[in-house]
Amino acid sequence: MSELLIIRLGHDAVAEASWAPADAVGRLLGTTQHGTLSAAAGMARDRRVVALVPAEQLMLTEVSVPGLRGPRLRQAIPFALEDRLATDVDEIHCAIGAMTGDGLHQVAVVEHRVMQAWLDAFREAGLSVAAIVPDCLALPWGGDGEVTVAITPDRVLVRDGEARGFACERALLEPMLAGRANGMPATRVGIVDTTPVPSVLAGTPVTTLHDGLLAWLAPQAIAPPLDLLQGRYAPRQRRAAALGRWRLPAALAAVWVVLVVGTWLLEYRAVAAEHARLQAEIGEIFSSVIADEPMVDPRLQIERRLGGGVADAELLRLLATVADGAAQVDGIEITGLTYRPGQLDVAVAARTVGGLDQLRDRVLAAGRVDAVIDSASSQGDEVEGRLQVRGGAR
Numbered sequence: 334m335s336e337l338l339i340i341r342l343g344h345d346a347v348a349e350a351s352w353a354p355a356d357a358v359g360r361l362l363g364t365t366q367h368g369t370l371s372a373a374a375g376m377a378r379d380r381r382v383v384a385l386v387p388a389e390q391l392m393l394t395e396v397s398v399p400g401l402r403g404p405r406l407r408q409a410i411p412f413a414l415e416d417r418l419a420t421d422v423d424e425i426h427c428a429i430g431a432m433t434g435d436g437l438h439q440v441a442v443v444e445h446r447v448m449q450a451w452l453d454a455f456r457e458a459g460l461s462v463a464a465i466v467p468d469c470l471a472l473p474w475g476g477d478g479e480v481t482v483a484i485t486p487d488r489v490l491v492r493d494g495e496a497r498g499f500a501c502e503r504a505l506l507e508p509m510l511a512g513r514a515n516g517m518p519a520t521r522v523g524i525v526d527t528t529p530v531p532s533v534l535a536g537t538p539v540t541t542l543h544d545g546l547l548a549w550l551a552p553q554a555i556a557p558p559l560d561l562l563q564g565r566y567a568p569r570q571r572r573a574a575a576l577g578r579w580r581l582p583a584a585l586a587a588v589w590v591v592l593v594v595g596t597w598l599l600e601y602r603a604v605a606a607e608h609a610r611l612q613a614e615i616g617e618i619f620s621s622v623i624a625d626e627p628m629v630d631p632r633l634q635i636e637r638r639l640g641g642g643v644a645d646a647e648l649l650r651l652l653a654t655v656a657d658g659a660a661q662v663d664g665i666e667i668t669g670l671t672y673r674p675g676q677l678d679v680a681v682a683a684r685t686v687g688g689l690d691q692l693r694d695r696v697l698a699a700g701r702v703d704a705v706i707d708s709a710s711s712q713g714d715e716v717e718g719r720l721q722v723r724g725g726a727r
Contacts, residue, residue, distance in 0.1 A: 336362065338377050339551045341385040341468060346370070346454040351547055354380060359552030365545045370458035377460055383554050385468040386451060386561070388490065388500035389710075391443035392417075393467060393559075395497070398438055407564060410440055416671055416678070420444060426566065430496040430559035439496035441467060441559050448566060463568065466557040469498035471550035473521070480519045482506075482534060483546055486526050490546075491519075496558045505709050507533040508686050508718075512706030523549050651677040651722050654702050658695030664688050668717075678707070679720040689718045696722060 335357045343349025352373040354362040366373070396413045398406055410429065411422040418425065426448050430439035455462050472481040472492040483490040489506045492498035493513060501509050510519070510533060522530060522539045525546050530539055542549050562568060652670075655677065659665045665688055669680030683689050689706055696704040702722050709718035 336380045337551075337555060338373070338380040338382045339385065339547060339554050340370070340373055340382060340460075341547055341550070342370075342387065342451065342454075344387055344389075346386075346451050347457070351545075352376065353547055353551070355551045355555070357555070359555045361544070361548050361551055365547045370454055370460065374459045381463045382455075382460055383557075384451070384455070384462050384465045385471055385550060385554060386465055388467045388469040388498060389488075390447050391441055391467055391561075393439075393441050393470070393497055393499065395433060395437040395439055397436060399436065406438070410438065414440070414442060416673060418442070426561070426564065428559055428561045428563045433495070439494075439559060441496070441561060443561060448561065452566070462562070464554075464557060465561040466554055466559070467498070467561070468550065469500050470496060470558055471554040472498070472523075473549065473553060475520075479521065480510075482519045482522045482537075483542075483549065484522065484524045484526075484530065485546060501709075502711060503531065505686060505711065505716075506531055508689055508706050508709050511690070512708070647675060647724055648672050648677070651702065651724065654696055654699045655679055655720075655722060657699065658692050661695050662688055662691045665692055675724050677722045679722060681718050681720055682712075683716050683718065684714075686716050689716060689720070693720060696720070 337355045337357075337359075338352060339355050339361075340350055340352040348369055350370050350373055351365050351367045353365045354376055356362060394414065394417065396410060398409050398413050401409050407427070407429065410427045411425055414427070415422055424444055424446070426443050426445050428441040428443075430441070432438055451465065452462075469490040469492050472483055472490055474481055474492050474495070480491065480493040484503065487503075488500055489503055490498070490500045491506075491510070499509060519534050519537045522534055522537050523542045523546070524530060524539055525542050530537070651672075655667070659667055664684035666682040667679060668682050671678040681689060681692060683692070686709065689709055693704050693706055696702060702724060704720055704722045707719045707721045709716055
């Protein structure tokens, strides 16, 4: 099966799709067609089907999870991303790409309900899909330092890394680019219509895509940097092959577990006796320091008695800087805050995109922090975004 069928989904997976057959290197073998998935199914016979899905419906990011591989890595990654998520870790699917030179794992995050909706749409149309790829990752990309932008009448796709990118409305392109990689300009632009190129891309080489966007995406779609069909969503034959490779290691692991558990049982009684001895010593020390309280949490009680427990001065400094900046911008509402040492993530609702830019500029003007717009999207008459504020020079 050397030919492929490349299908690009719209936001309504059942009703909005475009597709075309392609050869083994991604050259289209016909014109791009548009319609429902059921209409595309007639061209899938004896062809491997690769689906491109809207990048707006997922998150592409990178995360550090040192020392883990295989199933343990897959289990750990959702929890490593927990502070960046707006939903529970049990409701998301994480697809893992290659590791970067900095030791970070490239990850795509999508809700299970979204993955299931895509798979249900393909199944109902009679299509068996071999790979599902975020559409922005099918843009051509030449390596570090390159940013590729595709402009269509209603949306923009951006790829700025091997497995990094996003999609947004045309009006949000400038703030989204400004919030990534220090506002790195695009190095290549493809445009589907004749609408003027946004001013933020002025001076960038532009290619008019006369054959449509799918022809530009197809060569990369056949060997994507990241496939969402992993874990529970992996095709059955891929899971069977993976299980086959693990049979011998699993048998050896079972023998090892029996030996280790036996050793642990022998050591348990000695450990239990030592624990009882230490608890008795802690009780004696606690009684000598605090004689007028029952022992509940010895460490916390002793710290309080000795004057310990100081508020995080860095958090207070970042909060004060954001509050000062928000007070100087009309139409800004802080809707949420997340803090981890050295970084404050601020969820913001603004009347306009310019309001987010003004807030970032006011925070930067304080001269003591770094601030970038991490995301921005239109929600009705408002723009919702997230500002990352990190401690800088004091």
